[in-house]
Amino acid sequence: MSDAPRWRRYLRLVRRDVAADVDDELAFHLAMRVERNAALGMTPDAARREAMERFGDVNHVREQLVAHDARRQATEERTEYFRDLVQDLRFGVRSLRRAPAFAAATILTLALCIGANAAIFSVVDAIVLRPLPYSHPEQLVSIGTGAAAGEFLALRERLRSFSQLAAWVEQTHPIDDGQQSLRVEGAAVTTNLLPMLGVAPQLGRGFLDEEGQPGKNNVLLISDAIWRTHFGEARDVVGKRILLEGVPHTIVGVMPHDFHFPATTTEYWQPGAFNPSNVGATWGVWDKKIIGRVASGVSVERATREVRDVWPTLRPLNPLWDPGPDYRRDVAPQPLQATVVGPTGRLLWILFGCVVLVLLIGCVNVANLLLARATARERELAVRAALGGGRGRLVRQLLAESLLLSVAGASLGFGVSDLALRWLLAAMPPGIPRANEIAVNGSVLLFTAGVALATGILFGIVPALRATSANQRPSAAGAGRRASRDAQHHRVSGVLVAAEVAFAVLLVVAASLLVRSFTALQHVRLGFDSSHVIAARITPPNGRYRDTSRVSALYEGLRGRLGTLPGVTSVAVTDKLPIAQVVYGAALRVQGQYEDAKHILPSIGHLQDITPEYFATMGIPLLHGRGFTDADRGGQPLVAIVSQSVARRYWPNGDALGKHIAPPWDSPWMTIVGIVPDTKQDSLRDTSRTSVYVPWAQSTLRYTNEMWVVARTTGDPAPYAAALRSVVRDLDRSVAVSDVRTMEAVVSDSVRKARFTMLLVGAFAAAALLLGAIGIYGVMSYLVGQRMQEMGIRIALGASARGVIGLVVGRATRLSSLGAIIGLVAALVTTRWLATLLYDVSATDPVTFVTTPLLFLLVAAIASCGPAWRATRVDPVRALRAE
Amino acid sequence: MSPRSDPNDLLQGTLAILILKALLPGSAHGYGIARWIEDATADVLRIEEGSLYPALRRLEDRKWVSSEWGLSENNRRARFYNITTAGRKHLRDEAAVWLRYSQAVTRVLRTAPAIT
Numbered sequence: 001m002s003d004a005p006r007w008r009r010y011l012r013l014v015r016r017d018v019a020a021d022v023d024d025e026l027a028f029h030l031a032m033r034v035e036r037n038a039a040l041g042m043t044p045d046a047a048r049r050e051a052m053e054r055f056g057d058v059n060h061v062r063e064q065l066v067a068h069d070a071r072r073q074a075t076e077e078r079t080e081y082f083r084d085l086v087q088d089l090r091f092g093v094r095s096l097r098r099a100p101a102f103a104a105a106t107i108l109t110l111a112l113c114i115g116a117n118a119a120i121f122s123v124v125d126a127i128v129l130r131p132l133p134y135s136h137p138e139q140l141v142s143i144g145t146g147a148a149a150g151e152f153l154a155l156r157e158r159l160r161s162f163s164q165l166a167a168w169v170e171q172t173h174p175i176d177d178g179q180q181s182l183r184v185e186g187a188a189v190t191t192n193l194l195p196m197l198g199v200a201p202q203l204g205r206g207f208l209d210e211e212g213q214p215g216k217n218n219v220l221l222i223s224d225a226i227w228r229t230h231f232g233e234a235r236d237v238v239g240k241r242i243l244l245e246g247v248p249h250t251i252v253g254v255m256p257h258d259f260h261f262p263a264t265t266t267e268y269w270q271p272g273a274f275n276p277s278n279v280g281a282t283w284g285v286w287d288k289k290i291i292g293r294v295a296s297g298v299s300v301e302r303a304t305r306e307v308r309d310v311w312p313t314l315r316p317l318n319p320l321w322d323p324g325p326d327y328r329r330d331v332a333p334q335p336l337q338a339t340v341v342g343p344t345g346r347l348l349w350i351l352f353g354c355v356v357l358v359l360l361i362g363c364v365n366v367a368n369l370l371l372a373r374a375t376a377r378e379r380e381l382a383v384r385a386a387l388g389g390g391r392g393r394l395v396r397q398l399l400a401e402s403l404l405l406s407v408a409g410a411s412l413g414f415g416v417s418d419l420a421l422r423w424l425l426a427a428m429p430p431g432i433p434r435a436n437e438i439a440v441n442g443s444v445l446l447f448t449a450g451v452a453l454a455t456g457i458l459f460g461i462v463p464a465l466r467a468t469s470a471n472q473r474p475s476a477a478g479a480g481r482r483a484s485r486d487a488q489h490h491r492v493s494g495v496l497v498a499a500e501v502a503f504a505v506l507l508v509v510a511a512s513l514l515v516r517s518f519t520a521l522q523h524v525r526l527g528f529d530s531s532h533v534i535a536a537r538i539t540p541p542n543g544r545y546r547d548t549s550r551v552s553a554l555y556e557g558l559r560g561r562l563g564t565l566p567g568v569t570s571v572a573v574t575d576k577l578p579i580a581q582v583v584y585g586a587a588l589r590v591q592g593q594y595e596d597a598k599h600i601l602p603s604i605g606h607l608q609d610i611t612p613e614y615f616a617t618m619g620i621p622l623l624h625g626r627g628f629t630d631a632d633r634g635g636q637p638l639v640a641i642v643s644q645s646v647a648r649r650y651w652p653n654g655d656a657l658g659k660h661i662a663p664p665w666d667s668p669w670m671t672i673v674g675i676v677p678d679t680k681q682d683s684l685r686d687t688s689r690t691s692v693y694v695p696w697a698q699s700t701l702r703y704t705n706e707m708w709v710v711a712r713t714t715g716d717p718a719p720y721a722a723a724l725r726s727v728v729r730d731l732d733r734s735v736a737v738s739d740v741r742t743m744e745a746v747v748s749d750s751v752r753k754a755r756f757t758m759l760l761v762g763a764f765a766a767a768a769l770l771l772g773a774i775g776i777y778g779v780m781s782y783l784v785g786q787r788m789q790e791m792g793i794r795i796a797l798g799a800s801a802r803g804v805i806g807l808v809v810g811r812a813t814r815l816s817s818l819g820a821i822i823g824l825v826a827a828l829v830t831t832r833w834l835a836t837l838l839y840d841v842s843a844t845d846p847v848t849f850v851t852t853p854l855l856f857l858l859v860a861a862i863a864s865c866g867p868a869w870r871a872t873r874v875d876p877v878r879a880l881r882a883e
Numbered sequence: 884m885s886p887r888s889d890p891n892d893l894l895q896g897t898l899a900i901l902i903l904k905a906l907l908p909g910s911a912h913g914y915g916i917a918r919w920i921e922d923a924t925a926d927v928l929r930i931e932e933g934s935l936y937p938a939l940r941r942l943e944d945r946k947w948v949s950s951e952w953g954l955s956e957n958n959r960r961a962r963f964y965n966i967t968t969a970g971r972k973h974l975r976d977e978a979a980v981w982l983r984y985s986q987a988v989t990r991v992l993r994t995a996p997a998i999t
Contacts, residue, residue, distance in 0.1 A: 033917075
């Protein structure tokens with residue numbers, strides 16, 4: 001049937017079923033036989049019977065034939081399809097080679113857009129989409145944070161939906177590897193945590209059950225990174241004893257290189273030891289994080305419901321105090337993956353949305369190019385149609401060409417994505433979860449292939465349909481027909497331009513909101529002077545510094561030695577460095593107002609221990625009263641300095657000096673001796689503004705010996721880093737120094753994530769703006785080219801150059817306005833997703849929403865100026881003759 | 884028999900030869916082929932007419948026969964079969980083999996002692 005007539009193909013297009021053909025053929029046979037039998041003189045009944053007898057089993061034959069024909073038809077269709085496809089692709093390659101500039105422009109645009117998409121997608125895939133690298137990660141549930149050990153033990157006993165529960169606390173301790181003391185982040189974990197995650201050490205062993213008991217937990221597992229950098233990958237590291245907090249611990253194993261739990265910065269693990277007989281430690285410290293593995297056959301929903309039901313019933317168990325009726329009403333267990341990814345997930349989806357918009361704009365541009373090209377190829381297409389190319393076939397041919405372009409773009413884009421990914425990884429702010437897992441893998445490849453296919457169809461289908469429909473009309477039609485067809489083309493181009501501008505406006509609005517909020521962050525009043533200040537974190541090992549007098553001596557020595565360095569004007573020690581760390585709020589008793597600890601006390605920003613020179617060093621001016629002096633030490637009357645907001649809140653009449661405040665626990669009153677301005681505490685976005693400062697020498701509530709040292713210098717503070725380290729080393733080699741940075745670096749590091757987001761979205765917006773401008777220029781050039789004759793007539797009839805320019809530029813700005821309005825509406829709906837990333841700028845910031853469309857009108861005007869100027873150069877005589 | 888033939892019984896090959904021979908003068912529909920065989924063999928070889936069609940499909944698969952829809956002598960839609968060039972060649976080959984074979988068998992049967 002290879003030489004079947006044409007009409008059979010169309011019959012097959014509507015899928016006439018083969019059974020009908022078989023029935024026709026057999027029915028014809030039987031009818032003929034019956035007729036002959038009748039002609040031979042048989043009765044109608046006998047004639048039919050005889051015919052059936054001669055034929056045999058009709059149904060069996062019929063089934064055989066239908067099965068055979070269906071099989072054959074499928075094979076033929078497949079062969080025909082591939083033959084056509086190969087032909088279409090060959091044709092596509094030939095016609096693209098005839099238009100190298102067009103092909104290059106298209107492939108390059110697509111490569112950049114698809115490459116950026118693949119890069120961002122690989123980040124989204126690694127962090128948000130891919131399951132965690134643990135066994136049966138879907139069963140892992142983050143049950144809660146800030147739990148007491150007693151709560152963990154009680155939950156472990158009561159929860160039925162979980163096969164296992166584990167807990168951990170993040171901790172930071174100085175580790176002495178033999179050469180130097182390092183401040184290293186780690187975690188104290190229950191001994192079952194690693195087996196529960198399904199992870200085993202690459203070297204050595206995991207924790208034994210008995211190592212979870214107090215006194216037996218002086219063992220460590222170390223990270224692959226520490227093993228490489230500090231132990232030179234020595235296999236005999238197992239069994240080695242190192243100092244943690246000055247106490248010897250035995251290394252029992254090395255974890256695999258891809259194990260980063262709970263954070264990418266975790267470098268060691270230690271068994272957390274619970275001692276239920278120590279009531280204070282078991283019920284008074286609320287710092288544990290609990291995860292669980294849901295028992296098989298139990299849904300995560302049921303397990304989380306059980307946690308929400310059971311946890312509040314533990315209220316009477318706390319022997320120390322009654323946690324109140326709201327106790328654990330707000331627990332929100334969630335899949336571990338959601339906890340690990342955290343707010344980064346939303347940020348990534350926003351970035352992904354932005355890069356998809358860029359891709360859409362790229363597609364529109366390519367569609368415009370194809371449209372212009374299809375018009376230029378009108379004659380060729382007309383000939384092909386005349387030679388019997390059906391519309392479906394021509395559309396397929398044009399689509400094959402655009403798929404060819406998108407596949408070429410995607411292949412090149414894959415290389416682009418590799419470069420982009422490298423840049424992303426280098427520029428990414430620290431602390432992004434699972435950043436180590438980012439890689440180009442199978443799913444990224446699949447995604448890129450999918451995008452290539454989708455874009456090929458997306459930008460190819462409109463031009464293909466348009467080109468072939470214009471084609472249905474005779475190409476030698478009169479001017480009237482041509483004009484109407486041109487009008488249609490123009491409408492399509494117009495829609496494409498408007499769509500492009502709409503996408504770009506959306507992106508530019510998002511970018512300018514981020515830029516404005518970043519600028520706002522840069523101009524935040526810190527309350528202190530960050531210039532000429534260097535800071536460092538000092539961590540003395542607790543094992544050697546149990547005695548507070550030793551701790552005081554260390555910091556006194558440090559203050560003294562640093563103060564004598566040339567160029568250092570003042571040195572101070574503080575337990576909290578602004579902007580560098582999370583600051584937890586504290587409650588406050590106020591004499592005469594909130595005295596009773598049983599009342600709910602007002603929460604203030606934080607309580608900070610400082611040495612007398614702190615305000616001078618940080619450049620915080622004293623507004624009223626006096627600062628601290630070395631005379632404010634233990635045994636002397638307790639004093640405090642409060643920030644302006646604290647003073648205003650409790651003593652609105654301005655008589656805060658001399659009043660008394662105290663922390664909520666059982667502690668004596670402190671007298672307010674001074675007032676300082678508000679400072680930003682845990683971040684630039686901090687709005688609490690309230691601080692209470694107390695002299696470190698009087699502080700009785702030291703959780704830790706770890707302090708920050710800050711020094712003000714006359715010149716650039718950065719070079720003092722080395723001197724600072726060596727001063728500490730000379731005092732005590734076992735004291736770890738970390739986070740040595742200038743205050744300016746501290747401030748700028750704190751906005752790295754905001755800067756990263758802004759730069760990335762800004763880059764996308766810039767690309768969108770550029771692509772948009774190119775798109776408008778392209779369409780206007782094309783339209784002017786198509787309307788040469790009209791322009792010629794207008795000029796011949798006396799239209800001024802200004803009139804012609806107005807016509808072209810006017811059309812461009814009208815189209816852009818339409819797009820801008822659509823884009824603004826879309827932005828109004830979508831920018832609230834950005835709200836959490838913004839600072840001091842509303843998600844519907846009027847300035848942004850007014851300037852962005854104006855920007856696009858300007859871009860449209862500029863982009864259409866070139867084509868408009870060309871329109872004025874049209875020679876009327878030649879334009880008229882050309883037709 | 885030729886190695887290309889179905890490893891079926893003798894009748895399969897015979898039927899193929901009969902069909903190809905029937906198509907030699909010109910195109911015919913299935914019923915026409917059945918009638919030709921009926922006449923040509925004086926209804927000695929009473930073949931089951933239904934088996935003609937699967938046989939025709941097999942011949943078509945081997946490209947010995949082609950088919951197309953057309954109108955019958957009494958103006959009905961019918962499927963007409965044609966012998967192809969390859970079909971003619973196959974028929975020639977098969978016929979030669981068949982004739983040699985039957986001559987040999989005939990000669991064997993004619994040798995003494997005669998069958999009673």
